[in-house]
Amino acid sequence: RWKAKQEDFTGSQLVSDKPEWIGENNQKVFVWKEQGIGDEIMFGSTLNELNSKSKKLIVECDKRLIPLYKRSFSKNIEYWPRYEPMPEYKTVPESKYDAHIPIGSLPSHFRQTSESFKTASKGWLSACKVKTNSLRKKLLSDGSESIIGISWHSKKPRLGAEYKTISLIQLAKKLYGPKVKLVNLQYGDVSGEIEKLKQE
Numbered sequence: 001r002w003k004a005k006q007e008d009f010t011g012s013q014l015v016s017d018k019p020e021w022i023g024e025n026n027q028k029v030f031v032w033k034e035q036g037i038g039d040e041i042m043f044g045s046t047l048n049e050l051n052s053k054s055k056k057l058i059v060e061c062d063k064r065l066i067p068l069y070k071r072s073f074s075k076n077i078e079y080w081p082r083y084e085p086m087p088e089y090k091t092v093p094e095s096k097y098d099a100h101i102p103i104g105s106l107p108s109h110f111r112q113t114s115e116s117f118k119t120a121s122k123g124w125l126s127a128c129k130v131k132t133n134s135l136r137k138k139l140l141s142d143g144s145e146s147i148i149g150i151s152w153h154s155k156k157p158r159l160g161a162e163y164k165t166i167s168l169i170q171l172a173k174k175l176y177g178p179k180v181k182l183v184n185l186q187y188g189d190v191s192g193e194i195e196k197l198k199q200e
Helices: 037-053 063-072 115-120 129-139 168-175 191-199
Strands: 028-032 056-061 078-081 099-102 146-150 180-184
Touching (some): 028 037, 037 063, 063 078, 146 168
Parallel strands (some): 028 099, 056 078
16 A cells, blocks of 8 residues: 555555564554544554553554543553644654554454454444433434434545445435434535435
8 A cells, every 4th residue: 555656545654763563472562543534443443452462552543533442442552642734743752662553554463364353343442321322312302213323425535435435315215214313424514415315
């Protein structure tokens, strides 16, 4: 992916004099953010496994993920925020780690077989129970019984983004049913699409 054209891959590489982590045990490892928040969440499924092999684990991530990660993963993981634009961003000092790895490279160590996906197949993120219960109660107050959050397209101008896109109408037709509430999780202004869906 690092050899791809810039318009196809928007990750940014870390510049460090320390070596890349190649699977050694008992090291202080720095995992750095390279892509979008969705990729961070997906590749985050491997963090507990890396932590169990590490003397210390330091994770750089979008600052919005830190409360979620703290609830979900081992308490001894250290988090460093990174959020674009980043006037407050400071990189992790090299003195804090022995080796580093981009988060998108972790599956090459921990997801080499179909069987290896079972370690995280039941989920790896823990929602805040108080907020979840409050929101669920509010969303179901109209008599709905099921909640389905939907996001239907990616605006990233890169290779493969078109495979993450479906029209809202197509998606809603497949998911809608009696006592089902569809909840908009799509980023950006999609009010026009929602209005068109209501009309149809």
